[in-house]
Amino acid sequence: MMKALLEPKMIMTIALMGTIVYITYLTKKNTTASDFFVGGRSFGWFTNGSAIGGDYLSAATFLGIAGLTFQLGYDGAYYAFCFSIGLTLLAIFVAGPLRRFGAFTVADFLAYRFHSKRARLVAVAVVLAISGFYAAPQLLGAAQILSMFFGTSYEFGIIFTCVVMIFYVGIGGMKGTTINQALELWIRLGAFVVMLIAAMYSGLHYDKILAAINSFSGPITGTSPYALDGKDINFDGAAWTGTGFYFPTFWQTISMTIGLALGTIGLPHILLRFYTNPSAKAARKSALMAIGIASTFFLLAVFLGVVGRAIFISGTASEEVMRDLVLGGNNMVIPTTALALGGKWLLGLVIAGAFAAIFSNLSGLFITSSGALAHDLYATVMKKDITQKQRVIAAKVSIVLLGIIYGALGLLVKDASIGHLVALAFTVAASTFTPIFILGIWWRGMTERGAIAGLLIGLGVSMWMIFLPGTLPSFLQFKIPGIVTVPAGFLSVIIVSLLDRKVPADVNDFMKRVHSKESETV
Amino acid sequence: MAEVGSNDYEYVEAGTIDIKDLPPLDATTNKIMKDELTTGFGLTVFYFILIFSIPIMNWFAPEFAFKKIWGGMTVTWFVTTVIMMAMAFIIAYVHTTLYEKRIKKYEVANK
Numbered sequence: 001m002m003k004a005l006l007e008p009k010m011i012m013t014i015a016l017m018g019t020i021v022y023i024t025y026l027t028k029k030n031t032t033a034s035d036f037f038v039g040g041r042s043f044g045w046f047t048n049g050s051a052i053g054g055d056y057l058s059a060a061t062f063l064g065i066a067g068l069t070f071q072l073g074y075d076g077a078y079y080a081f082c083f084s085i086g087l088t089l090l091a092i093f094v095a096g097p098l099r100r101f102g103a104f105t106v107a108d109f110l111a112y113r114f115h116s117k118r119a120r121l122v123a124v125a126v127v128l129a130i131s132g133f134y135a136a137p138q139l140l141g142a143a144q145i146l147s148m149f150f151g152t153s154y155e156f157g158i159i160f161t162c163v164v165m166i167f168y169v170g171i172g173g174m175k176g177t178t179i180n181q182a183l184e185l186w187i188r189l190g191a192f193v194v195m196l197i198a199a200m201y202s203g204l205h206y207d208k209i210l211a212a213i214n215s216f217s218g219p220i221t222g223t224s225p226y227a228l229d230g231k232d233i234n235f236d237g238a239a240w241t242g243t244g245f246y247f248p249t250f251w252q253t254i255s256m257t258i259g260l261a262l263g264t265i266g267l268p269h270i271l272l273r274f275y276t277n278p279s280a281k282a283a284r285k286s287a288l289m290a291i292g293i294a295s296t297f298f299l300l301a302v303f304l305g306v307v308g309r310a311i312f313i314s315g316t317a318s319e320e321v322m323r324d325l326v327l328g329g330n331n332m333v334i335p336t337t338a339l340a341l342g343g344k345w346l347l348g349l350v351i352a353g354a355f356a357a358i359f360s361n362l363s364g365l366f367i368t369s370s371g372a373l374a375h376d377l378y379a380t381v382m383k384k385d386i387t388q389k390q391r392v393i394a395a396k397v398s399i400v401l402l403g404i405i406y407g408a409l410g411l412l413v414k415d416a417s418i419g420h421l422v423a424l425a426f427t428v429a430a431s432t433f434t435p436i437f438i439l440g441i442w443w444r445g446m447t448e449r450g451a452i453a454g455l456l457i458g459l460g461v462s463m464w465m466i467f468l469p470g471t472l473p474s475f476l477q478f479k480i481p482g483i484v485t486v487p488a489g490f491l492s493v494i495i496v497s498l499l500d501r502k503v504p505a506d507v508n509d510f511m512k513r514v515h516s517k518e519s520e521t522v
Numbered sequence: 523m524a525e526v527g528s529n530d531y532e533y534v535e536a537g538t539i540d541i542k543d544l545p546p547l548d549a550t551t552n553k554i555m556k557d558e559l560t561t562g563f564g565l566t567v568f569y570f571i572l573i574f575s576i577p578i579m580n581w582f583a584p585e586f587a588f589k590k591i592w593g594g595m596t597v598t599w600f601v602t603t604v605i606m607m608a609m610a611f612i613i614a615y616v617h618t619t620l621y622e623k624r625i626k627k628y629e630v631a632n633k
Contacts, residue, residue: 074599081602084610085573091614092562096621207593214594241596242588243580250581257573281625284618291614295607302603442559445541502538512551515558 008348009149016352017164019183020359024168024176045282047182049289052273054181056087056264056290057297058134058361059141062188062354064419065298066337067330069305070312071417073213073240075247076305079419080298082257086264086426087294091287094265097441097514098274099283105371106268106433111380113440114448114504120376122455126432127268127372129459131365132409133425134269137418138365139410141331142358148328149335149351158410161358162403168359169366170399173392174276177363184356185293191338191353192300198341199307206303209310213237221315226326233326235313252478256423259482263426266433269364272371301334308337331418365406366399373398423480424466431458431485435493441514444507450497458489554628561620569613576602 004010058064061083068076101109107123110116143157152160169177219232227233239245247253264270277283311317312325317340324336338350374394379386386394413421435454439446465472465481476484497503504510546552579587580598587598 074602077599077603081576081606084607085569088569088610088614089566092566092617205593207595210594210596210599211590212594241594241599243577243584243598250577253577253581254574257577261573281622284621288611288614288618292611295610299604299607442555444544444547447538501541503541503544505537505539508545508547508551511547511555515555516551 008344009351012348012352020180023179024171045285048277049286050182050185051178052286052290053293054185054360055269055364056294059138059358060419060422062357063141063331063334065301066305067333068419069302070308070333071330072246074243075245077302080302082260084295084298085261087291090265094437095274095283095287096280099277099280100514105375106271107376116448117381119448119451122452124372124376126455126459130425130429131369135365135406136409136413137421138358138362140413141418144331145354158407162407165362165366166400166403169363170396174367177367181360184360187356188353191349195304195338204307213309214241216313220313222322223326226323255478255483256480258486259427259430259480262430262434262486266429269368272368308333311340366402369402370395370398427480427482428462431462431489435489439493445497447497447500447502449500450493453496454489454493457492461485461488565613565617
């Protein structure tokens with residue numbers, strides 16, 4: 001027992017959990033809804049920029065991007081490029097105006113823009129759908145790490161992570177969540193930097209390992225004991241470093257680019273972050289900082305995926321590393337590469353980093369969805385006259401409920417790819433909230449019916465193309481269907497609004513509020 | 523509608539109006555929106571030209587895209603995973619800098 005507790009991975013994980021418990025304890029006083037949902041709007045650009053980075057760089061980045069690069073080569077690296085675009089577009093079109101608007105939740109934007117309970121309810125449904133899509137792969141990552149490195153079952157991993165999140169978000173609210181997210185970001189960035197140094201020290205330079213992979217063709221030595229058919233796995237390095245390995249046509253690539261590039265603007269847990277800044281200026285600076293961090297992170301994740309592939313084909317890795325790379329699948333490339341590069345201590349640091357990524361992102365999803373349930377649905381639509389204290393209690397109850405729902409979703413995605421599942425969540429967001437926020441902020445002609453039609457059609461078309469591709473003709477079957485779903489969302493809003501013509505009477509006041517310099521420092 | 527500058531939004535019932543009867547925006551807000559949109563749209567168009575040039579290069583000029591520049595590093599691998607990561611930050615930085623300049627200009631004009 002004592003020996004197991006002194007393992008580096010156990011020490012680092014316990015240290016991370018202890019820090020989270022301490023911060024959560026320090027920030028547990030949430031007396032008003034503003035404290036609980038937006039941290040009293042008290043966080044400066046550095047803390048908030050770190051927290052946005054923490055929210056954005058989920059398990060999909062920490063584990064998924066390197067895993068996709070390891071598995072798909074250039075096409076996997078292309079995912080990272082597409083993920084990197086969205087925050088910049090968000091900073092340009094949405095960050096400042098959204099903060100000037102100043103509310104608690106994403107659905108508030110629709111409710112106040114159109115004075116509409118219907119729009120709020122539809123927005124709640126879309127927030128829950130996107131958050132569910134996003135939460136399931138985070139839980140998958142947590143459960144796989146616990147299963148692979150701590151020997152627990154997949155089901156235990158899901159339940160354990162949900163219980164931690166209920167405590168973490170339920171007690172700390174947005175204050176605890178933001179500080180924890182900011183801290184966790186630097187833990188995982190630190191883990192990546194140490195891995196980069198270890199790779200360089202081992203002579204695994206980018207150009208050199210890419211050349212080695214490119215020239216490799218044939219069976220990979222040492223994989224047969226773990227392969228399903230008992231034979232060494234074949235690998236074609238030239239195909240891996242080229243395009244078309246996963247996305248077989250030009251239009252498949254373009255479709256993914258559109259879905260992922262525009263997805264960030266519609267991610268509820270990222271949008272919510274901009275409400276927590278004290279001013280629109282701080283919101284823009286937060287976004288800028290998050291973009292710098294995210295770009296660095298993506299660059300390192302792709303490099304580490306290539307390092308993992310180079311170690312895999314080198315024939316010099318230990319049996320433990322080869323076993324984990326074959327059996328762990330592409331989601332576990334980062335921890336296994338850390339083990340190969342720096343032994344147990346680096347593995348411990350990376351496991352703590354992976355948990356930090358998962359907790360950080362999940363906490364953002366929990367707080368966003370609890371806002372949708374407790375603030376948008378319960379406090380605003382169902383039961384209007386409740387005290388601030390009752391609102392906070394409703395939020396905490398909704399967090400327990402979400403823990404159960406997300407846990408159930410996590411159990412359904414056991415064999416999926418984390419990076420790809422998150423890419424689908426991006427596509428749903430790009431087809432629903434992205435048109436609403438861009439057009440709602442910049443176009444006075446948008447109407448309530450247009451917004452509701454955009455959300456419903458964007459969500460419906462996305463779900464159809466993701467879950468029922470077999471019912472579509474082959475030219476409409478996309479791995480990431482952004483090329484169809486995003487225009488469907490935008491066009492629905494525009495066409496229905498143009499037909500409807502009934503805009504809110506106070507739309508000019510709204511535009512003045514979200515754009516004028518008087519509301520710059522709230 | 524809550525007052526501009528107040529801390530949180532308040533829900534106020536408001537009716538609808540036909541778009542053709544909607545009065546124009548006040549001159550200041552209109553100018554701010556126009557300036558902001560011109561800058562943002564220009565930068566976005568430039569950014570998207572760069573973004574789409576990558577798949578176009580990969581699929582229609584593969585001999586150039588997959589030309590090795592050093593070791594196994596190809597043109598497209600370098601542009602996609604290094605240059606474009608930096609570009610995401612540069613575009614946002616230029617936008618924020620231009621925005622801050624505009625805010626200062628408005629403040630000077632007000633004084």
